[in-house]
Each structure stands twice: as structure tokens, then as C-alpha cells.
Amino acid sequence: MKTIFLTLVLCFGVGAAHAEDVLQAVEKQLILEPVVRGEFVQTRKIAQIKKPLVSNGRFLVARNYGVIWENVSPITQTTRLTRNEIVQTDGNTTLMKLNAEKEPVVRIINSILFSVFSGDVAALAKVFDYSGKIEGTRWRLTFTPKDKNLARLIQELRLEGGRDVSSVELEGAAGDVTRIEFKATAHDKTLSDAEKKQFE
């Protein structure tokens, strides 16, 4: 009886220590530069829709600026995340605009999404419980929201990668699963002037 108890305690102890290590190990592997550019392929599965919805495009993540997410096909759509705003445009018309002053949740959503796309796993660990494992240079982390209300938007978040984040899988509350795979990821120290303009 005693040994069982001890094993259990040890298991929990080890488990916790292990999780801590995973996060630190992943952080060590990741290249954290101020600017990341690349391409993505998004595959979405929705309960009532048989065929997966596939789209692709470009992305740009810049520390202190935000995220530009350009969907190129099958629809053209740009989503821009800054500290205080989420703006979605379809060519020239604004489809959606959420301001943090009016809707404080924008700040929380934006900081989570920025962390996801920039690979800031330490920041994610503040709002999510996590677990993960490392196999050689590859790693896989699973995040579940600490907050019940955040869980209404995101049930689970799964990140995979090596030196870069290679894919993100987001499980929405309604059971929809969105998988984003990154390709041709490149790092940089600064933004070009044209890119800076995009954030204005």
C-alpha cells in the first residue's frame, strides 16, 4: 500500500517536472527572431461539412507590431492583428473590426494568437495548461485553457515543430478542427518599409 502511494506521488512529481522541462527544451530549440515570414496551408474540418475546407496564403509575424494573415485562395482575405485591434478585410472592404477599447477580449485573443504564430510557448503557458514530448529535434505541445470562458473559443491547441513551429491545430468549442501548416518559414531582424505600412 505504502509503495503504491509513493509511486503515485513520484509519478505526479515526475510528470510535473517533465512538463516544465518540455517547455524549456522547446524554447531552447526554437529560433526566436523579431520577424517571421512564411506561407501556410489551412485545413478546416466542420461537423456537418463532409469535405475539408482547404485554403492557403502568406503570413507575417512581427514583435511589437502584430500579425498579418493573408488568405490567397480560394478567397482573398486579410486579417490584421495589432495590440488593440482585429481587422478583417476583403480586398478593399472591411469585413470585421474589433477594437480593444470597445471589446477588451480582443487583447486577450490577440496576445494568444500572436504567441501561437510567433512560437512564444512560454506566454501560452500563462493561460493554458500544457503537456508535451520531445523526440530528437521534433517536439509536440498540447495546450488546454485554464479559463472556462476561453474554453468556449478554444478547446485545445496543439503545436508541433522543430527549430520552427511547423503546424498548429486548433480545436474549437463547436468541434471544428483547424489545422495550419507552415511552409518556407524565414526569420529576420527587421520589417521592410512596405511591411511596416501594412500595420498602419
Place this chain on the structure above:
Amino acid sequence: MSNPAYARAHRLLAWLWLLALLLAASFLLFTRTTWQGRVDTDLLTLLPTDERRPALETARKALSTQGERQLVLLVSAHEEKDGGSADTRKAAALLRETLRELVPDLKTQNDFAAFPGDFYAGYSAGMMTDADLDWQKTATPEAAHARAMNLLYAPFPTSGVPWTSDPFGFFGNWLQSLGEASPLRPSGGEWMVEHDGAQYAALMYVLPESAFASGFQQKLMAALDAAENKLHVAFPASQLLRAGVVLHAAAATQQAESEMHLIGFGSLLGTFILIGLVFQSARALRLIVVSLLSGAIVALMATLMIFERVHLITLVFGASLIGVTVDYAILVFAQHLGNAEPVWERHRRLLPTLCLLLLAPVLAHVGLLMTPFPGLIQMGTFAIFGIFGAWTSVVLFYPCLLPKTLPLPKRAEVVASLLRHWPRWQGGRKQWGIALVALLMLGGGLVQLQTNDDIRSLFSGNPKLIAEQLAVSRIMQLPSPAQIFLVSASDEETLLQREEALITRLRPLMASGKISGFEAVSRWLPSEAQQRDARGAKEALQSTLAQLQKELELPAGWAHEQSASNPRPIFLTPENWRVSPISQPFRALWLGETASGDGAKTYSSMVLLKGLADSETAATLAQLPAAEPAIAEVEWVDQTKEISRLMQRYRLLLTQTLLAACLIAPLLLYAFFRRAVWRVITPVVMAGLATLSIMGYLGIPVQLLSILALLLTLGMGIDYAIFLQARQTHAHTLLATTLAASLTLLSFGLLALSSTPALHALGLTATLGVTLSWLLTPVFCQRK
């Protein structure tokens, strides 16, 4: 009636009165705990009620009942701007734990309030924002298709509603629009709000007992203080902001209690010392103690019988009555000094004067009964019965309690002789000259007189608490109860439609920043007409829905389910809404059926405003209903202004009463004094005018309570003059009035120290008035 018969009848009455007093006293003593629990500390009960507008009264009651039990604590650990808010959350948890035993906060009770999306999902077909309704009217099928596709491919969900049940995002947008109701957002297990770069956690409480239940109030305040200390030890940089009626009530209770003790003990002590010094007689004190006790017993008994609860302010004011009620005993007592006439003879001769003496102060306090302020009415009732009780005891008991003769003490003789050298009005040229100069100076002050009808001249809160309350209101964007729109209609549906029409007209003011927001039931419960419109809009998008169904290979019947042609249209009804926990914080806004005179039903609700920019905006809002036929039956109520208007109306009414009293009193007194009546009236009127003049010079504005104080002064001043005049310039009488006036002065002077503006104004004006009438009365007294 012969003297022995007179004495017999008198003794019988005295015994009966004693019996009544003892019965009342024992009743008060035995039911002590019950009525002490009914001592009211709510300053708002002193505010006037408006019987002509039942809906408004219901609104006021709803606001105060809801406010009464609310307590909000905002805590911030004041961390760095981007450093997160972990410490703030810990600080909130610490406060919650410390207070949990006494009052669990709302989050502890049922974790987070129900998520609106869950409740409204069943009614989602009817929930659509005005902006989306407008969009649909002009949207082409292509635009509608593009909108749905954009949402389908968007990189992340923002509403939490699955695409298949909200392909155009209408319901998601509507849910999002609810967010403008409050800046509080659940995050990391706390309700968080950001303000000026700082993160605050909000702890919300609904108190199990009224803010005015004194036992609970004290326990809560002690617990709050302890929690705050604990917080500052754990997080030295933290800030705690508190808001709630209970805080103000506790501060007011504490203040009123200490003032009541100060005024009560001060007056009693002063009375005993002065009487002891002047008369050097323990017998004198006996009569005074009896008359004071009777006054208190009768006043308290009558107030408890007439009113449901006794207000603490009444007791504070009552403490100042000591100085007034003690007068009768002193005046009667002074008559006995060095007087060898038989007691019963004296009594019979003095009785008419005593009756006259009762009349003036009682009539003066009737002025308080004429106001619409429940608190002032209670004060008046208390005073009238107190004076009556003390007077009756003096009249009935003094022949029994006083010794047959009383030598005039040496010290009293000194005071009396000092007063005999008081200047007298003789009408000489020199005196007329002085009078003219005095009158000119008086006029100089009168022309500078200002008035003030602000509600704050009656009550003011603790400035620190008010500052905290304002900070909390600003951070949490709480609506103000001071200005409201009162919406009425003959049925609930029309009421909701009227609210919606009003809100449509408020939107431009919000866009231009004149107001920051509003709170209304129709935000949470759209009218059936609005819900029908939303269904109609979806019906119009049927072709796009069918196209999407085909393209995406959605199950057959999906498009049909999305549109309004649903065979069982479910509307959110007022009943459904009211019984759901989602409506809990807003139920107070819904006044429901309010009484109406002519049998027709009237339903009412309130629309509250947030962040009203300036008085100019208030004026614009006040004009709004008149300018728009659709909302013609909406009423703008500026409560602060209404009360000020009411105070002004009653200030003018009481001024007229005062003037009338000045005219009627000489007519009544003419029966007694004949042509000498001017000697009674002149000093009192001059004292009143001089009081006003001094207030003019000092820049103290005249308000309702100052006029009331002048009315009281008139009553007491006439008493002094009657007594002096009736008893001629007897040394004893002068002594008695001097003593009586100084004790009255002491009481009112102490009342002027009160930090309740109403009592302060009353005390200050009365102190000035009584001093002046006491100084002037001997001047006009007839020389023997």
C-alpha cells in the same frame, strides 16, 4: 373653582399623566431591542416622495433597493503595463478568502454568471444587431455569399458560435454587441477590467442583509478593514476601491451616533452646570430631569407609533431639543424664587401664560410637517410631542415637586441686576438714529443674500468614500441613477419598442462621445417586432443559404433550418427572460406594471445612461422625447434637478409661511398684550432679519433648513418676549429667559457642529436667531 378643588382636580390629572408616562417608559424599556433595531440610518428615506408620479416612485424604489445591497470591490496590484495581472488575481483571491465567511462574493456563489450565448442560442433566429439588419437590406446575393465564405475560411473563430448555425455571423455579432454593456471580462478566473493601463479585478457582492441593518453593517465594516490590512501587507503597492451604499450608511451611522452623544451629553451637562451655578438647588434639577425625561418618552413613543422606523437623524435633532424643552421648567422655576404667594394661586395665575408658551414653539415646528421630506416630518413630529410632553409634566408636576417658597440666591440676584442695566428702547432722537444706522446695515446684508437649493445642502457623504465610488463607477462604467429615462406604455411589447426607438436616438450621442453608453432591458430582450425583423432578414437570404448548402454539400434541410420559415417560431418573451438567471442584474430596470388611476394598465421601465459628458448633453437629452413623436411618452428625469426644484418650491412656501406667521402672531397676541404687542413682535422680527443679514454678509446661502430654523427661532423668541412682557421686567423673569436662551443656544450651537449639512444649517441659523432675539427682547420690554 376654589383652590382646594382646583388642587384636587390637578392632582388627579398629575397622577394620570404620571401613570401614562410610566406605562410608556416601561413599554419602551421592554421593547428596547425591537425598536432599536428599527432605527433607520438611510439618508435617502429623508428624500421627498412624489405621489403624483407613481411610475417614477417605483423607479426610485427599484434603484435604491437594488443599490442598497450591492457592494463592489476593485483591486489592483498595480503591476507593469505588459507584465500581466497575476498579482492582481492573487490579491482578489486573498480578499475573497478573507471575506468568504461573512459574505461570499457572486463568483463564489455560482462561479461565473451564465454565458449569454447558452441562453440565447435557443432564440438566436431573432437576435440581430441594427447594423446587420441594415446591411441585409442592401446586400446582394453575391455579397451575402462572400460574407459567409469569409467567415468559413477565417483563420480563427471570434464568436464561439459554430459556422453551421450562424453562417453570416449575425448571432455572433449580436452576442458581441452585448459586450458594450460592461467592460468587465472574465479572465484567469476573475472578472477583470482595464483602466488607464492598470488591471483591476472586480469582486461583486449582493449583501444578505440591508445596508442599513446596523448589526450586519458593523460586522461587514470590520471584516472589510481587516481584509484591506491583510491585502496591504501581502501587496504593499496594491489599491483597493470600494463602492456600495453600505459604506456610506456605515459612515453616516457612526457620525450620527457620535453627534447624538455629543449634542445630548453636551446639552445635559450644560443644563446641569448652569442651573446648579445659578440656583444652587438640587430641587431645581429634579423638575428639570422630570420634564426632560417626559419629553423624551412622549416624543419617542409618539414617533414609534406614527412611523414605522425612527431615523437616526431625528434622534440627533431630538438631542438638540433638550435646550428647548428645559425652558418651561426654568421659566416656572424662576417664578418661585423669592415669591411668597401660595403655590396654587401662582399656578392658576401662570397657567394662561404657560398655555401661550406652548403654542408658539409647537406652531413653529408645524413648519417641518409642511415639507414633503419624510425625515423632516419625522423631526417635526418628534419635536412637537417632545415639547408637549415636557410642558405637560411641568404644568402638572411643578406644584407638587417644588417647595412652597424658594429664596432668591445671591448669585442669581447678581445676574438679574446685571440684566436690569440692559439698554431700553425709549424712542429718543439718539435711539432713532442708532436704529436707522442698524436698519441700513441690516439692509446691506439682506441685499447680498444668496440662496441654495442643491440637494447637497441637505446631505453630503464622506468625501473619501464619494471619490472611491466615482472611481469605481468610472472604471466599471456603471450607469448613473441621477438621470434616467422613464419609459411607459400600455403593454410590454410597446414598452420594448419604445425603448428601442429611444436607443436608436441615443446612438448618435454615443458616437459623438456625449454619453458613453446606456443600460436598458431591450438590449437583453429585443421586442417581438425586432425579433420578427431579424427572422425576415434571414428569410430574404434563403437563396444564398440554398447555394451554400449545395456548394458545401451540407445536409438537406440545412438552409431551411437557418431561415425564419422555421415552423415553430420561438420568440424570447418577457416571461422567458425574467425567469432566466441571465436577467438577474437587469431586472431592476424593468418596473413592470405600475399603478395607474383610470384602470388602464401601464408598464414602465428605466433606461440608464453612462458617462454623461456635461450639463449641455443633459439638456439635449431632456429635449429628446418632445422632439420625436415615436418616443413622446418617454420621460426624462433629472433626479438631482427635481429634488432641487422641490426644495426651492418648499423654501418659497416656508418663506411665505414665515411671513404669514409674522403677521398673524401679533393679531393673536393682541388679545393678551393689546397695544404692547409690538414690544413682543419687534425683537423677534428684528432678530430674524438680522440673522438673514449676517448670513448675507458672511456669504452663507439661505436654504430650506435656514428658513425652518427661522420659523423655530420665531417660536422661541416669541416665548421669551411673552414671558418677559407678561411677567413684566421681573429680575427672576430676566434671569429665567437668560438661562433658557443660553441652554437653547448651547443645544443649537452643538447642532451647528454637525457634519450633516441639513443639521448644520439648522443649528447655525437657530443659534444666530436665538442669540439675537435674546439680546433684543429686553431692549423692547416695557419699563415698569
